[in-house]
Amino acid sequence: MSERNHQENNQVIELLNQDLYGEHDAILYYLTHAWTVARQYGHQILEIANDEMRHFKWLGHTIAQLGGTPNLATPEVSPVADLTAAMKKDVEAEIHAIDQYQRHVEAIPLDPVKALLERIVVDERDHLRQFQELLNQSHGEPVHSEQPAQETAKIAQTLQQTIHVEYQQMMAYLLKSFMEDHKDQMGMDMEERSIDEMRHLGWIGKRMGLIGLTPKFPDLDTQSIADGEQTETSLYHEMRTWALQAMPSLIPTIDRIVAQEQYHTQT
Ligand SMILES: [Fe+2]
Numbered sequence: 001m002s003e004r005n006h007q008e009n010n011q012v013i014e015l016l017n018q019d020l021y022g023e024h025d026a027i028l029y030y031l032t033h034a035w036t037v038a039r040q041y042g043h044q045i046l047e048i049a050n051d052e053m054r055h056f057k058w059l060g061h062t063i064a065q066l067g068g069t070p071n072l073a074t075p076e077v078s079p080v081a082d083l084t085a086a087m088k089k090d091v092e093a094e095i096h097a098i099d100q101y102q103r104h105v106e107a108i109p110l111d112p113v114k115a116l117l118e119r120i121v122v123d124e125r126d127h128l129r130q131f132q133e134l135l136n137q138s139h140g141e142p143v144h145s146e147q148p149a150q151e152t153a154k155i156a157q158t159l160q161q162t163i164h165v166e167y168q169q170m171m172a173y174l175l176k177s178f179m180e181d182h183k184d185q186m187g188m189d190m191e192e193r194s195i196d197e198m199r200h201l202g203w204i205g206k207r208m209g210l211i212g213l214t215p216k217f218p219d220l221d222t223q224s225i226a227d228g229e230q231t232e233t234s235l236y237h238e239m240r241t242w243a244l245q246a247m248p249s250l251i252p253t254i255d256r257i258v259a260q261e262q263y264h265t266q267t
């Protein structure tokens with residue numbers, strides 16, 4: 001790579017790391033809101049957070065592919081008082097994200113990266129619409145759901161057709177992913193393990209929200225991230241002893257987590 005290209009590449013990596021950090025920030029905020037003050041919309045917000053996690057993954061892969069290191073510094077989550085404050089914050093986050101992605105699409109010269117960012121913005125626009133709707137609801141404005149005046153056979157047939165095509169295409173990409181992207185992979189890859197941990201985080205986070213606590217995320221950065229497999233296992237064993245008396249309803253969750261961790265430490 002020439003000196004100029006190298007420099008250009010580093011600039012792209014830097015911009016993508018800003019986007020990655022933004023996704024990370026959105027994920028932590030949305031999860032915290034879904035577990036705590038916005039529990040009544042938890043399902044919908046978690047679905048949005050899931051989109052952000054996919055964005056995070058695509059950006060992380062792209063940064064690594066360009067020869068960079070993903071910046072994994074933990075964004076700080078400031079607490080919010082109530083549902084309305086949370087939805088306001090999330091609306092602002094989406095506006096900010098859309099604006100930043102648009103600037104980066106302009107600034108980045110690589111077409112596949114431009115296309116990826118434009119693909120991400122499609123989701124962010126819809127997130128903005130959803131959070132604005134939730135904000136209105138939290139202000140007491142009713143939402144009207146759309147009912148087709150008459151359910152014609154035509155509507156049913158077209159909708160059913162899209163189900164068919166979407167399902168078929170989903171399986172086609174999945175098969176390609178098995179046969180091409182992951183052909184050298186056996187069992188759960190590190191990304192899948194990370195998703196296990198994310199779900200553990202969610203089970204405990206929701207439990208904290210239920211009893212009025214707000215989870216705090218540790219202040220990490222890419223350098224300080226260490227493997228804590230052993231600590232994790234012993235922590236849950238300790239917790240189990242304590243929970244038997246203090247919170248027996250937590251035991252099945254703890255047992256499930258411990259059993260899942262066993263696979264991580266064995267392979
Ligand atoms: Fe996103």
Ligand SMILES: [Fe+2]
Pocket residue numbers: 026052094097123124127128
């Ligand atoms: Fe978003």
Ligand SMILES: [Fe+2]
Pocket residue numbers: 196197200232257261
């Ligand atoms: Fe875990």
